[in-house]
Structures are given as C-alpha cells and as structure tokens.
Amino acid sequence: MRRAVSYISVLVLTLIATLFCEALRPYISPTNMVMVYLVAVVLASLRLGLKQAILTAFLGVLAFDFFFVPPRLTFSVADKEYLVTFLGFFVVGVVISSLVAKVQDRAEKLKEREAETASLYRLSRDLAVAADMHSVAASIVKNVESSLDAGAVLFLVDGEKLAVAEASIGWNENIEAEKVAQWSFKSQRPAGVGTSIFPLSELLFMPLQVLDTPLGVLGIRFNTEPESRFEQLRHLLEAFSTQSALALERVRLSRQAEHAQILKARENLERALLNSVSHDLRTPLVTITGVLSTIRTTENPLSEKNLHELVDTAWEEAGRLNRFVGNLLDMTRLEAGELKLKLETCDVQDLVGCALASVENRLGTRTVDVRLPPELLLARMDLVLMTQVLVNLIDNAVKYSPPESPVEITASADEAHLTMEVADRGPGIPEHDLTRIFDKFHRISVPEGASGTGLGLSICKGIVEAHGGRIYAENRTGGGLRLVVQLPQKGERDV
Amino acid sequence: MSKDDNLPRILIVDDEMPIQRFLHTTLDTGEFSLHQAESGHAALAATVATHPDIILLDLGLPDMDGIEVIRRIREWSHVPIIVLSVRDREDDKVTALDAGADDYLSKPFGVAELQARIRGALRRSVQLAPEPVYRVDELEVDLSRRRVIVRGEEVQLTPTEYDLLRLLVIHSGKVLTHSQILKQIWGVGYVEQPHVLRVNISNLRRKIENDASRPHYISTEPGVGYRMRSCD
Numbered sequence: 142m143r144r145a146v147s148y149i150s151v152l153v154l155t156l157i158a159t160l161f162c163e164a165l166r167p168y169i170s171p172t173n174m175v176m177v178y179l180v181a182v183v184l185a186s187l188r189l190g191l192k193q194a195i196l197t198a199f200l201g202v203l204a205f206d207f208f209f210v211p212p213r214l215t216f217s218v219a220d221k222e223y224l225v226t227f228l229g230f231f232v233v234g235v236v237i238s239s240l241v242a243k244v245q246d247r248a249e250k251l252k253e254r255e256a257e258t259a260s261l262y263r264l265s266r267d268l269a270v271a272a273d274m275h276s277v278a279a280s281i282v283k284n285v286e287s288s289l290d291a292g293a294v295l296f297l298v299d300g301e302k303l304a305v306a307e308a309s310i311g312w313n314e315n316i317e318a319e320k321v322a323q324w325s326f327k328s329q330r331p332a333g334v335g336t337s338i339f340p341l342s343e344l345l346f347m348p349l350q351v352l353d354t355p356l357g358v359l360g361i362r363f364n365t366e367p368e369s370r371f372e373q374l375r376h377l378l379e380a381f382s383t384q385s386a387l388a389l390e391r392v393r394l395s396r397q398a399e400h401a402q403i404l405k406a407r408e409n410l411e412r413a414l415l416n417s418v419s420h421d422l423r424t425p426l427v428t429i430t431g432v433l434s435t436i437r438t439t440e441n442p443l444s445e446k447n448l449h450e451l452v453d454t455a456w457e458e459a460g461r462l463n464r465f466v467g468n469l470l471d472m473t474r475l476e477a478g479e480l481k482l483k484l485e486t487c488d489v490q491d492l493v494g495c496a497l498a499s500v501e502n503r504l505g506t507r508t509v510d511v512r513l514p515p516e517l518l519l520a521r522m523d524l525v526l527m528t529q530v531l532v533n534l535i536d537n538a539v540k541y542s543p544p545e546s547p548v549e550i551t552a553s554a555d556e557a558h559l560t561m562e563v564a565d566r567g568p569g570i571p572e573h574d575l576t577r578i579f580d581k582f583h584r585i586s587v588p589e590g591a592s593g594t595g596l597g598l599s600i601c602k603g604i605v606e607a608h609g610g611r612i613y614a615e616n617r618t619g620g621g622l623r624l625v626v627q628l629p630q631k632g633e634r635d636v
Numbered sequence: 637m638s639k640d641d642n643l644p645r646i647l648i649v650d651d652e653m654p655i656q657r658f659l660h661t662t663l664d665t666g667e668f669s670l671h672q673a674e675s676g677h678a679a680l681a682a683t684v685a686t687h688p689d690i691i692l693l694d695l696g697l698p699d700m701d702g703i704e705v706i707r708r709i710r711e712w713s714h715v716p717i718i719v720l721s722v723r724d725r726e727d728d729k730v731t732a733l734d735a736g737a738d739d740y741l742s743k744p745f746g747v748a749e750l751q752a753r754i755r756g757a758l759r760r761s762v763q764l765a766p767e768p769v770y771r772v773d774e775l776e777v778d779l780s781r782r783r784v785i786v787r788g789e790e791v792q793l794t795p796t797e798y799d800l801l802r803l804l805v806i807h808s809g810k811v812l813t814h815s816q817i818l819k820q821i822w823g824v825g826y827v828e829q830p831h832v833l834r835v836n837i838s839n840l841r842r843k844i845e846n847d848a849s850r851p852h853y854i855s856t857e858p859g860v861g862y863r864m865r866s867c868d
Contacts, residue, residue: 463744483859486831488838493849495858511849517838519831525726525859 147189148196154181155200159208171209171223175230178205179237186238187245194241198234202227257377260288264381268388277392278307281359281385285309288381289374290364294344296322297357297389306357322346322358329355331378334363335371345371347378349386356389421465425458460503468596471529475603482523482607489518489552489559496531503536507544512551520559520630526604527628530612533597534563534624542567542621558610559630564623569616578614601626643669644758647688649679649705650720651698659692662747663754676700683709690757691717693737695728703728703735710736716757720745726859733813733860740811740860756809756866770805772865775844775853777805786844796821797840800833804854809866811857837862 158181162174178201186194206216210223218224267280278295285293292309296319303319303326305312321339325332325346333342344360359382432455435443443451474480490513497509531550538548546566553560570578579602598612601624605612610628617623646668648659656672663670671686673679676697683691691709695702706717719732719740729740738757741750770777776785779802784791793801799821804812818826818833826832837856841848853865 459744486834488834490838490841490848491834491856494851495856497850498855511847513849517835519834524856528858 147193150189151185151193151197151200154185154197155204157181158201159204162205162209166209171205171211172226174205174209175201175226178202178230179234182234183237183241186241191238191242194238195235198231198238201234202231205230253373257380260284260377261380261384263288264384268384271388271392274306274389274392274396277385277388281388282307282309285359285361285381289361289377292362292364294318294360294362295357295385296326296360298355303358309362318342318344318360322360326355326358333360345378347382349382349389351386351390354390356386356393359385418469422462425462425465428458429455429462465596468533468600471600472596472603475600475607480526480604480607482526484521484523486519487522487524487527489513489520489554489561492522492524492527492531493550493552495524495528496535499528499532500535500539503539505544507539508547509535510547510549512549514553518552518554518559520554520628522559522608522628523604527608530601530604530626531561531563533601534626537597537624538563538565538567538622541565546621554630557630559628561626561628562623564617564621566617566619566621569620569622570614572616575614575616579612598624643667644689645669645671645686646754647671647673647679647682647686647691649673649676649682649691649697649702650694651675651696652694655694655720659750662750668754674698676702676705679705680708683713683715688715689761690754691715692720692754693717694720695725695732696722703731706732706735706737714761716761718753718757729857729860730813730815733811734815738810752866753809760807760810766806767867770808770867772808772853772867774846777801779805784844791843793840793843796836797843800836801840801844804862804864808864811861811863813861817861 155178158178162177165174165177178198181201182194182198185197189197203216206218206223206227207214211219264280264284267284268277271277271280274297278297281295282293285291286309292311294308294312295306296303297306298304299306303322305314318333321333321342321344324338325348329348329350330336330338331345331347332338333345334340335345344362347359347361349356349359361378432451435451436448493511493513497504497511535548535550542548542565549562549564551562551564579598602612605626605628608628610626612624612626614622614624644667646663648656648663648670649672650656650659651674656674660670660672671682671688673682676699679691679693679697682688693702693705697705702719706719709715709717716738717736719729719737720743721729721732721740722743732740738760739753741753766779768778768780770779774787777783778785782798784793784798784801800817803817803820814830814833815827818830822829822832837854838848841851841854844853845851855863855865857863
C-alpha cells in the first residue's frame, strides 16, 4: 500500500515539475529546465527512497525529452547535444539519490540505536528499583510490552519446573508455546518465531541465564509483522535478556542472603528461648523438688510450722510454673497464628473482675484501685484473651512495684476506642526501653532480678494487636509505669 | 469391698497413671469408694457395671473423645460428671457442659477444690427440689416468696433479673454455660445473643454485689459461663 502511494507520488512529482517547466518555458532555455527536474529527484530521494528517486530521474528524462526538447511532443531529439544533457541529468540524479539514501539510512540506524538505548535504559532503571522477584518479573514484562510493541510471558524456574511468573494481559495457557519455552530453557538457545527452531511458534523465546545458571525463559509475542525486524531486533533482545537475567539473579541472591539472615536471627532467638525456658522451668522445679525431698525423708525433724511454710512455697512455685507453661503455650499459639478471636460484646467490669479473680492470691495485701465509669461499659473483645492481657499487666505491675504501693486499673471509652490502663508506683523504666519491654524475652534489669518470664508483655502485645488495637507504656508523672491498651470499637458498644 | 457398699462411688476416668494415682490417694479418705477406668470404652463399661454416684472424666482419652463419653452416658444416666480439663480449652469445657457434664475443673487443681466440687455435685444429685431459701454471706434469696435481700435490705429486681438469679441459685456451685442460661431464660432464639445475658448479669451484680468489679456471689468463668457461689 505504502509502496503504491510512493510510486504515485513519483508520478505526481514529475507532473508538477513538468507543469512548472511549461510555465517557465517562455523565459528559460530547455537545458536549464533540467534543474527543475533535479529538484524533483532530490525531493523524491529525501521523502520517498532510493528506488523512487531513480525512477523520478528516469521519468524526468523522458518528460523533458517529450515536452521540451525540440521537436516537442515527440521522443525524437533534433539536436544530439541533448543526449549529453540527458545522461548528465540522469547520472547526477542517481548519485544524489544514493548519497541522500545513505545519509538517511545512517540517521535511521542512529535513531534506532537511540531508541534501543532508551528502552534498555528504561528497563535497567525499572529493574534497579524492583526489590523482589515479583516486581522484577512485572517490570520485565512491562518493558517488553512498551519497548518492543509486543506481549510478553516470563517463565521462571520454580523448583525443578518452569512456571509462568508474569505475563501480559491476554496470555492464556498454551501447551505448544510451553514446549518451545522448555526447549529454549534446556538448550539455552533462542527458539520460536524468527529462529530456525520451531519457527511456526507464535512467540519468540529468549533464554535467561547468568553464568551457567539458567533462570528462566522470556517469551515475546510481536503485535506487528515481525519477520523484517528480527535481524535488527536481535541485538536489543539479547541485551534485554541479559539485563533481565541479571536482575533476576540479583533478587535471587538477595533473597538467599535475607533468608540466611532470618535463619540466623531465629537461631539466636531460639537459643535465647531455650536458655530462658530452661531457666524458668527449672527454677520452680528446684524448689518443688527440694520441698518434696525434705518431706520424703522419713526422719523428719521439721516443725509443723516449717513444714507448712515449705509446702506453701512449693505450692506457689507450682502455680508459677503453671502460669509460665500457659504463657509459653499462648506465645506458641500467637506465633503459629492459631489464635482465633471470639469477639463478643463484653462488660468491661466483668473483664476486670475476671482478671482480679485470677490474680487474687498473688496480690496479698496490695490494694487495687479500680476506676470505671459509672455507666455500663460494653466493648467488643475476646473475653478470655483480654482477661489474659489484664492478668499479665497486673502481674507485671505487682512484680515491679513495692509491695505496699497500690495498682490502679482504669477504663474509659469514646466512639472509636476502649482504653484501659494499668498503672503502678514502681520505678518506671528508661525511655529507650518503653517499646522494648514488649519484645519477646526482654527483661529490664532490676536490682532484685525479678522472676519474670519476659513473655507476659509480648503476649499482651500479640493479643491486643490481634484485636486490631495497640498497647504502649509510659512513665507516670510522680513515678511509676502506666501500661495502656486501646481496642478499636466500631460503634458496636450500644446494645 | 463390702464395707464400701454404702459409700458414694466415684469413677475416675483418666489415662495418665500419675494422675490416677494422685486422685486415688487424695480421695481415699474413707468417704468414697473409688473405681477407675483408663479409656472411654472402659469408662462406659464401668458406668454400667458399678453405677457410680459421680464420674471424674478427663477429656483427652486415648480411644475416644471425652465429649462422646458424656453423650453416651447421658443417653441413659443422670450421674453427675465432673470434667477434668487443661487450662485454656474453653471451647472444650463449653462443649462438655452443653453435652451434659455437670462441672469442670481446670488442671492443675487443688485437692480442696476437687473435694468441694465433688461434694457439691453429690449434694445436687440427691437434692430433689431446691431449698426454698438460699443464703450465702449477706445475700438471701427466698424462692418461694420471690424476695431478694442484700445486707438486710430487700432489693428490687426486674422480672428477667430475678429469673436469672433464680436459675443461678437453683444451680448454685455449678457452672452454667451461656447457652444454657440463654435457652432457659430467653429461649432458644437468643442463644446467639450473649450480650443480652452480659447486660443482665452486670445489672444484677450492681444490685447484689458489694463491689461489682470483684464479684463475690456470681463469678464469671471466662469463655464458659457463670457460677453462683455455693451455700457451703
């Protein structure tokens, strides 16, 4: 189509030149009209191409001969000198045309290379910011689409097999194409349309590899007739594949490194856990075993009072052991994501009551001030788990404050949140530890070496966060620590 | 065994030998005649053979689910069943209670508590009609006259609150699950609406408890239900 248009343009050009010469005929000699035709040839070579320009020169000679060289309106030439003019005109036309064509070809190539460079630049820029496998795959496909005017499908090694990691919209599973992709992957050579292997495939597959590690295959489905472009595209395709492979390799390596780091962190944590657990499990057992062995000895010189005291100690330690095991189980469940909330509308007073009932025998003579609003305070929560939270907070307050100081529990609510606080008059904690006390196994250093598990507060955090709430600590003015729990309420307080 | 004939018979169902031994030793006070079973099937057989007055049942049995044991026993017997369950298995407790268990104890538990539960369950099982007057500390509920007296003064309750208190009093010492209470007071349609119950319990506590934040008479068993303080 375009070719036909260009040949018609040749005819039109010649016609215009002829008409122009006809207009000038009274003023200039026929020899100078050749210059007008020459202009037409130059225009044709600039706009239409080499062949068209030569044709214009040829037609120009004929038209000039026919219309202007006497005898006019015949092809016969009276003055043989014109033959030199014809020859000169034709040769000059051809030379100009081929020179222009060469320059244009070079410019074209330059433009192409520029486009290639730009598209490679875009690709490398996108790949540089892609942090994970998924975004790398996505930017490869996106760049193939925009730079090559093509659809793309990226196969990556998944275990032993090749699997589609990312594909343009409209990609359907295609067994034939996958076969070609497999071949390309195994042999590490391009395959599919435009190559000698599976040339009937709709797609061209480029293997992606770094050094000797095969990573996958990039499949390209050209939207426009590709045959003529393959040779010029080869260079770009190879560059694309290399860059893509490098980016994939980079992400793979960084993922490996990350994995190793996580493993190491987990190992450290497990060691800390093991140390802490064995310590916290053993300590009560030491007491219990000691007491039992004393009682077990038959020649028992213990007074009734001492015996009672010993048994009480063992009893308390057994309770502590039980709580610790409970905490460990809670932690395990939280971490395994097995915690399922049973959200119910609960009376906050009931919650406080449950918590107080369960810490009662550990409170001794300590006073607990409970301050709740006079009206019924209802909130959505898992009562069992939130009781656990409150118990841990109260335990924490009791553990870290002098025995005669009061523990205060307050609760209030607005439209959006239920806020509960447990405050003590202990030493408080340094500012930089305020967030760290919720870390697992973090125990702030206290002189007496309080016997905590370092799990209580992190369990609280886990449970509160599972409710979509937050927990934080702050030092009180006047001394002491305040632990605040906020649970979101979605207007479900009203019954 | 003949000397045991008139003693209440307790069937202990637990597959853990140390626990069997512990329960045996602590309950062997001469008050009870003790029998044991280590599996669900053995428990069912022993229930038929010995006609126990009370069953202590561990839910984690090797051969069948403890809940299933309760269901099968309940098909033909009203013998009180006290479930021994590990902490933080509230759902199991509720299922067991709703299946017909009378009470539960969280492991580990103290002997005094176990004995109190056993006595309570035995008392309820022989008692045909509830005592007309329930009296604990400063609370008095006269079921025949629908009167509630706290610290010597009569307290006005709404009809629902009274029904709720009456239900709890009749079953004092025993834990009632949310669904059991909801079914009895509001009807089956309310079983999925426990907040109605919570609101009424809160109101009831405000009227009869000294300090509603530390309830003395009506205690909450988180995730399970409520328990009225027993007369003894």
